[in-house]
Amino acid sequence: MRDLTLLLLTLVALPAVFAVKSHDFKTCSQAGFCRRGRALAERAKENPSWKSPYSVDPSSVAIDSTTAAFTAGVKSSIYPEVKFGLDVRVHRDGVVRVRMDEIDGLRKRYDEAASWALVAEPEVSQDIQWTVAKDAVRAVYGDNKDIEVVVAYEPLRVTLLRNGKEQIVLNGEGLLHMEHFRTKEAVEQEKSGWALPEAPEEGLDLDDAQVVMQMNPRSWFEGAGDDALWEETFGSWTDSKPKGPESLSIDVNFPNHGHVYGIPQHATRLSLPTTSGEDAYYSDPYRLYNADVFEYLADSTMSLYGSIPVMHAHSADSTVAIFHAVGSETWIDVAHPKPSSTHTHWISESGIMDIFLMPGPTPADVFAQYARLTGTSALPAQWALGYHQCRWNYISSDDVRDVQTRFDEEDMPVDVFWLDIEYAEDHKYFIWDKKSFSDPVDMMHDVEEIQRKMVVIVDPHLKRTDSYPIYQQAKELDLLIKKKDGQEYEGWCWPGSSAWVDFFNPASWDWWKSLFKTVSDGDKWAWTESTENTYIWNDMNEPSIFNGPEISMPRDNIHYGGWEHRDVHNINGMLFHNMTTLAVMHRTDPPKRPFVLTRSFYAGSQRLSAMWTGDNLGTWEHMAVGVSMVLSLNVGGFSFSGSDVGGFFGNPEPEMLVRWYGVGAFSPFFRAHAHIDTKRREPYLLDEPYKSIVRDILRLRYSLLPVWYTAFREASVTGLPVVRPHYVVFPQDEGGFALDDQYFVGGSGLLVKPITSKDVTETTVYLPENEVYYDYFTGQTYRGAAKGKNVTVPAELHQIPLLIRGGSIIPTRERPRRSSPLMKYDPFTLRVALSTGGTARGELYLDEGETYAHREGQFIWREFEATTEGKKGKEIRVRSRNLAAQKPGEAVDGVALAAYDDKNDFARAMERVRVERIVLLGLAAKPKSVKAAGKDVDWEFKAGAAAASKAEGSASVLVVKDPHASITSDWDIIIQL
Ligand SMILES: *[C@@H]1O[C@H](CO)[C@@H](O)[C@H](O)[C@H]1NC(C)=O
Ligand SMILES: *[C@@H]1O[C@H](CO)[C@@H](O)[C@H](O)[C@H]1NC(C)=O
Numbered sequence: 001m002r003d004l005t006l007l008l009l010t011l012v013a014l015p016a017v018f019a020v021k022s023h024d025f026k027t028c029s030q031a032g033f034c035r036r037g038r039a040l041a042e043r044a045k046e047n048p049s050w051k052s053p054y055s056v057d058p059s060s061v062a063i064d065s066t067t068a069a070f071t072a073g074v075k076s077s078i079y080p081e082v083k084f085g086l087d088v089r090v091h092r093d094g095v096v097r098v099r100m101d102e103i104d105g106l107r108k109r110y111d112e113a114a115s116w117a118l119v120a121e122p123e124v125s126q127d128i129q130w131t132v133a134k135d136a137v138r139a140v141y142g143d144n145k146d147i148e149v150v151v152a153y154e155p156l157r158v159t160l161l162r163n164g165k166e167q168i169v170l171n172g173e174g175l176l177h178m179e180h181f182r183t184k185e186a187v188e189q190e191k192s193g194w195a196l197p198e199a200p201e202e203g204l205d206l207d208d209a210q211v212v213m214q215m216n217p218r219s220w221f222e223g224a225g226d227d228a229l230w231e232e233t234f235g236s237w238t239d240s241k242p243k244g245p246e247s248l249s250i251d252v253n254f255p256n257h258g259h260v261y262g263i264p265q266h267a268t269r270l271s272l273p274t275t276s277g278e279d280a281y282y283s284d285p286y287r288l289y290n291a292d293v294f295e296y297l298a299d300s301t302m303s304l305y306g307s308i309p310v311m312h313a314h315s316a317d318s319t320v321a322i323f324h325a326v327g328s329e330t331w332i333d334v335a336h337p338k339p340s341s342t343h344t345h346w347i348s349e350s351g352i353m354d355i356f357l358m359p360g361p362t363p364a365d366v367f368a369q370y371a372r373l374t375g376t377s378a379l380p381a382q383w384a385l386g387y388h389q390c391r392w393n394y395i396s397s398d399d400v401r402d403v404q405t406r407f408d409e410e411d412m413p414v415d416v417f418w419l420d421i422e423y424a425e426d427h428k429y430f431i432w433d434k435k436s437f438s439d440p441v442d443m444m445h446d447v448e449e450i451q452r453k454m455v456v457i458v459d460p461h462l463k464r465t466d467s468y469p470i471y472q473q474a475k476e477l478d479l480l481i482k483k484k485d486g487q488e489y490e491g492w493c494w495p496g497s498s499a500w501v502d503f504f505n506p507a508s509w510d511w512w513k514s515l516f517k518t519v520s521d522g523d524k525w526a527w528t529e530s531t532e533n534t535y536i537w538n539d540m541n542e543p544s545i546f547n548g549p550e551i552s553m554p555r556d557n558i559h560y561g562g563w564e565h566r567d568v569h570n571i572n573g574m575l576f577h578n579m580t581t582l583a584v585m586h587r588t589d590p591p592k593r594p595f596v597l598t599r600s601f602y603a604g605s606q607r608l609s610a611m612w613t614g615d616n617l618g619t620w621e622h623m624a625v626g627v628s629m630v631l632s633l634n635v636g637g638f639s640f641s642g643s644d645v646g647g648f649f650g651n652p653e654p655e656m657l658v659r660w661y662g663v664g665a666f667s668p669f670f671r672a673h674a675h676i677d678t679k680r681r682e683p684y685l686l687d688e689p690y691k692s693i694v695r696d697i698l699r700l701r702y703s704l705l706p707v708w709y710t711a712f713r714e715a716s717v718t719g720l721p722v723v724r725p726h727y728v729v730f731p732q733d734e735g736g737f738a739l740d741d742q743y744f745v746g747g748s749g750l751l752v753k754p755i756t757s758k759d760v761t762e763t764t765v766y767l768p769e770n771e772v773y774y775d776y777f778t779g780q781t782y783r784g785a786a787k788g789k790n791v792t793v794p795a796e797l798h799q800i801p802l803l804i805r806g807g808s809i810i811p812t813r814e815r816p817r818r819s820s821p822l823m824k825y826d827p828f829t830l831r832v833a834l835s836t837g838g839t840a841r842g843e844l845y846l847d848e849g850e851t852y853a854h855r856e857g858q859f860i861w862r863e864f865e866a867t868t869e870g871k872k873g874k875e876i877r878v879r880s881r882n883l884a885a886q887k888p889g890e891a892v893d894g895v896a897l898a899a900y901d902d903k904n905d906f907a908r909a910m911e912r913v914r915v916e917r918i919v920l921l922g923l924a925a926k927p928k929s930v931k932a933a934g935k936d937v938d939w940e941f942k943a944g945a946a947a948a949s950k951a952e953g954s955a956s957v958l959v960v961k962d963p964h965a966s967i968t969s970d971w972d973i974i975i976q977l
Contacts, residue, residue: 020295023235025302025550028284032228033179033247034331037347038285039223040249041175041276041333052155052174053077053221056086061132068128070137074100074156078221082180088151088158091122094142095369096149098158098170100353106181107243110567111352114325116574117603119375147359160320160357166255167320168313168357175251175345177221178353182244184230190218237549240484240556243564246350252322254342257313259727259737262321263288263332264632265304265601265613267296267625270725270740275301276345277335285331285347290570290600292544292551295649296614298621305542305614306601307570308636310370313342316732318361323373323603325354327571349555350567363728364720370637371719375607377639379716381593382849383453384610385708386415386820387664387698388671389682390455390644393422396436397443400454403682404447408818410684412695413702415819417447418537418671419456427495428468429458430515430527444531451821455597456530457537460576461545463495469525470515474501479508481565484556491545491553500543500553503575504568505560509582516583532588535595536580538609541573542600573600581608592850597669601638610640610669618647618678623660624756628740630667634721635728639712642669649675654690655758655797657681661694662800663754665701666745668708668722693798700800703812704745705820706828706844710811711746713845717890722746726768733768735788742766742801748842749808749833750776753793753801764790765801772806772955774833774921779944779955781922791952806922807835809842809864821849827916828967830864832878834922838868843883844967848906857899858906860968866920876975878918880965902968913967918960920975926956928976932963937973 028034044050053076060073069089076082083103090096101109128139138150148161158170170176216224229245231238254260259271266286273281282300288307296304309324311332324330328349335343358369389407394400400417407414423440425433432440444454462471462480474480475488481502483489490497501508516536520526542552549555555566565572577598584594598609605611613629616622626643633641645664646652652660661683664670674681683694711722721728724744726736742753742765751773753765767773767784774781775793782791782803793801804810810831817823832840847859863883869875888898923941930939938961945953958975965971 020293020297020302022302025291025293026234028287028331030234031329031331031349032232033245033349034285034347036223036227036245037175037177037247037249037331037345038333040177040221041173041251041345043220043223044174050174052157052171052176053217054084054156054171054176055154056151056156058134058153061137063130063132067124068126069124070130070139070151072151073103078217079180084178086151086156088149090125090128090139090141090149091372092125093369093372094125094147094359095122095373096160096357096359097122098353098355098357100178102178102180106183109246109352110327110350110563111354112563113327113351113571114354116327116571117325117374119373119604119607122373142359149357160359162318162359162361165317167257167318167359168322169253169255170250170355172253172255173251173343173345175249177247177249179245179247181246184244187226187229234549237554239549239554242484242556243350248326248348248351248353250346250353250355252311252344252346252355254313254320254344256317256340257315257320257342258336258340259314260311260334260342260344261314261725261727262308262311262632262635264308264636264638265306265629266302266632267298267300267304267629269738270628270631270635271738272334274335276333277337277343280335285333285345287329287331288570289329289550290542290552290573292540292542292614294551294615295617298617298619298625305599306573306605306611308601308603308633308638310603310636311344312363312366312635314363314727314731314737315340316734319363319366319727319731320360321358321366321370323356323358323370324348325356325603326351327568327602328566329569350564363731364718367637367719367721374604374637376717376719377606377637377712377715377722378608379593379712379854380610380640381595382705382709383415383451383820384595385668385705385712386670387413387701388416388418388455388669389414390418390420390671390673391680391682392420392674392676394419395422397439400443401446404450404452406682406684408450410691410695411816412683413698413816413818413820414452416453416455416535418673419454421457421459421494423456426463427459428463428465428470430470431468432529440529441531444534448531448533450818452819453533453535453595455535455537455595457539458580459494459538459540460500460543461491461493461495461498461540462501464490464497464499471499473511473525474499477507477511479505479511481553482558483554484558486558489553489557492547493540493545502559503572503579504563509579512579513583513586516580516587518587532592536584537597538577538580539599541576541598543572571602573598574602574605577601577605577609591852593852603637606638606640611638612641612669612671613643615648616643618650618652618656620656620757622647623656623663624741627663627754627756631723631725631740631743634668634723635725637719637721639715639722640668642667642671644674645670645672646674646681648673649678651679652681654686657686658690658693658697658797659755661697663756665697666723666752666754666800668712670701689798696798697800699816702817702820702823703814704750705823706811706813706846707745707748707750710843710845711748714746720747726766730768733788735766736768739766748810749805750810751803751805755795755801760795762792763795763801765793765803766790770836772836772922773803774806774955776802776804776831779921779957781944781952781955783952804831804833804921806833807837807840808833809840809866811842811844811864825910825913827914829917829919830878830915832864832866832918832920834866834868834920838873838876840866846910846967853906857901858904860902860907860910862967873924874977876920876923876977878920878973878975880969880971882970907968911966911968914962915965915967916962918963918973920958920960921955923956923958923975923977925977927958930958930960930973930975932965932971932973935964937961937963
């Protein structure tokens with residue numbers, strides 16, 4: 001939330017008219033380096049004989065004996081005096097890292113982006129044999145020697161191939177351009193020689209690139225103008241650009257991949273629409289420049305709050321990906337010269353080239369490769385997967401208590417109450433406004449009573465006043481970001497005149513961490529008016545600055561180490577939430593799992609925090625795009641994501657609000673939030689039937705918490721996303737590549753299609769395989785087809801299209817409780833959905849949920865299986881096994897499963913937790929008997945119109961009651977038909 005003037009305008013002008021203030025933000029044509037980069041691409045396209053001027057100097061080629069890296073000098077025929085260095089290395093898992101920097105230049109390019117993003121320095125493969133030839137160097141590797149990386153010398157071109165087929169090509173179009181550092185004087189001196197002839201001379205075809213290049217090579221390549229090299233204005237702001245031009249352009253092509261995904265965050269389709277070429281869908285490239293975009297568009301390439309420069313390229317043959325570790329503003333053009341190939345062009349304002357090529361070849365491989373680079377999502381506290389109730393603002397301690405009471409009176413589960421900026425006196429975070437929050441700790445204790453938590457906001461802007469101890473300390477310790485003249489930077493934000501801590505300064509880290517301690521240590525500041533159940537929301541960390549260029553910080557501001565803000569802008573928000581997360585984690589001893597929600601993020605943010613998609617609007621378009629945005633974030637490695645339920649702005653009508661709860665309940669992060677001038681819309685305020693429908697949706701979320709938690713555990717180990725688009729689950733099924741309105745929850749086999757439009761009573765769901773799918777609620781069956789099939793499913797307001805893929809076992813807990821920790825000893829239900837082959841499988845991961853005891857082996861990890869055995873499939877067995885024991889080679893959070901003891905303290909405490917019900921869908925006939933541990937157990941059978949293996953209809957349902965099965969032990973249930 002931001003922009004006081006607009007806020008006031010919306011307050012008076014009701015109903016609010018939604019309109020992004022597009023003129024606040026640059027288009028490519030308003031950003032000098034993007035304009036130059038696109039113009040370069042234009043010239044290349046128009047000149048058939050275009051050839052990149054960059055080449056490897058063969059005499060400089062060297063192989064480093066310790067890193068097995070291939071290094072070489074690179075030069076540009078346009079600026080023969082400028083030196084560049086190339087470093088290409090292959091990691092142990094086959095990822096290729098390609099770095100290029102200017103050597104001995106006038107200045108140093110920013111080269112630290114990777115150090116913030118990477119979880120560790122990647123291990124380099126020692127098995128790489130580079131073959132050096134006259135015109136190229138190459139290496140063949142991989143278990144089957146099927147991967148090849150080739151660095152061609154002239155022009156410089158890097159190609160990754162698999163089985164001889166091009167996967168990723170760098171500089172194939174010749175758009176590489178690393179603008180070297182130069183002085184203004186040198187450029188001016190040269191300029192005289194730059195002008196092209198006014199009129200073409202007789203017989204000279206100026207379209208002929210060769211001729212122009214010979215006449216004037218620099219203008220041929222860089223363009224004739226002096227386009228915003230030294231100073232740039234936008235609106236009333238001037239960027240002084242003391243370093244001059246230093247942008248980086250590179251084309252990245254996927255000649256055999258027709259879909260690209262990722263590069264969040266943009267409000268767009270998952271399969272990225274084109275921005276250049278014939279019939280481009282968008283006119284501007286995708287922009288990555290973290291920005292607080294007021295009332296953002298639901299279909300646009302504009303930047304939003306965070307940036308992850310990761311792109312997947314996908315075809316039925318393979319999935320590959322790139323990660324470009326760059327922290328400055330970046331624009332990315334996407335084109336499909338053919339439906340089966342993709343060209344992209346990346347233009348960054350500053351920084352070195354540092355591109356990671358991930359060879360795949362499956363989506364799971366790509367996720368694992370990216371996770372080895374930047375880490376996986378941390379396993380969140382279990383309560384964080386419950387429902388979060390937020391509003392700008394709950395106005396007093398009693399208001400919070402009242403909201404809690406109303407939830408309880410209406411039997412609606414909720415885990416967390418949130419406080420936005422108005423809890424803080426004059427927006428001095430940490431300091432309570434005692435007029436309305438006179439007893440904050442008592443209030444928190446009242447919330448903790450139901451084992452609930454609170455989240456309060458701590459933004460990065462510090463009110464510049466001597467009476468604010470946090471600002472005072474930051475100033476005294478010299479931790480604040482500076483202007484280009486070295487003075488403290490002052491900008492305008494919620495508290496008025498504000499300053500910002502420079503989290504790039506290591507001295508800020510321990511200081512910031514100390515602020516969150518709840519117990520005072522001597523006379524030092526401690527946040528005594530908080531508790532260990534107070535968690536944190538970091539907003540406005542793009543950073544958002546009301547009176548700054550593009551509502552952010554001047555690019556010529558100075559950070560630690562002398563770097564300009566432009567160099568680190570996209571990383572800035574991550575450092576802030578990272579430090580907050582570490583602070584929350586370490587305020588107790590032993591540490592507890594932290595929860596910090598961030599709005600701004602970068603590659604690596606997933607290791608520590610959750611994010612949400614910022615200030616969306618209460619419209620159907622925003623609801624729908626929120627789904628594909630969350631999928632895109634999951635592709636970018638950031639699983640713990642969601643959109644504000646209800647939309648931040650506006651007053652959604654009841655139907656819309658109900659549907660939005662359906663979306664939220666199937667997002668990894670599930671929070672309702674609302675702007676200060678919206679009407680109150682807590683779910684208990686709804687009339688019937690809406691209220692009961694939302695209650696059911698909340699309960700559905702809670703009943704499925706075991707599924708979500710198991711999916712988060714898997715994500716935290718493998719890097720596989722918590723919500724999975726079709727191409728991830730069915731990489732060969734072309735019919736699913738563009739789908740972004742239905743998706744799978746982890747590896748559970750749940751397929752959901754939340755409804756995001758008005759007046760819907762039914763919808764189509766795409767089934768990608770010849771398998772039976774069961775309606776989660778009714779057991780109605782649908783049958784897919786090998787090449788994909790659309791089926792129609794009911795979707796009245798009270799219905800969420802939710803299907804179980806045949807072959808899955810879904811563990812749930814179905815006792816309504818007020819908060820998730822209260823479910824700790826609740827029994828389980830297993831929904832066994834038999835495949836056409838009569839089998840099923842599922843997993844359950846459980847631990848204590850808040851501490852790090854799971855890292856010492858305190859957890860339960862079960863596998864459930866159903867198989868059909870005996871003559872003519874007359875016997876069905878359902879069993880539970882310890883999954884950890886089956887994976888001795890694996891590790892969870894660094895703890896080898898080989899050392900796992902299934903009688904650990906946590907498991908023993910859970911022994912009395914039982915499976916109270918098994919619901920078996922798709923049996924071919926009524927059982928003769930159902931036995932557990934050799935004894936008959938109670939059961940009920942409802943015959944279906946069809947067996948699983950047959951056509952569509954209603955499945956048979958067998959309900960086995962209380963089969964005397966503990967959730968922690970091995971058991972077998974035998975069903976005789
Ligand atoms: C977060 O901070 C820790 C401690 O300084 C550091 O090791 C880690 O790399 C940081 N991570 C990110 C994503 O900034
Ligand atoms: C399913 O429906 C979509 C949208 O109408 C359509 O594009 C697609 O071709 C259909 N797929 C099949 C297999 O019928």
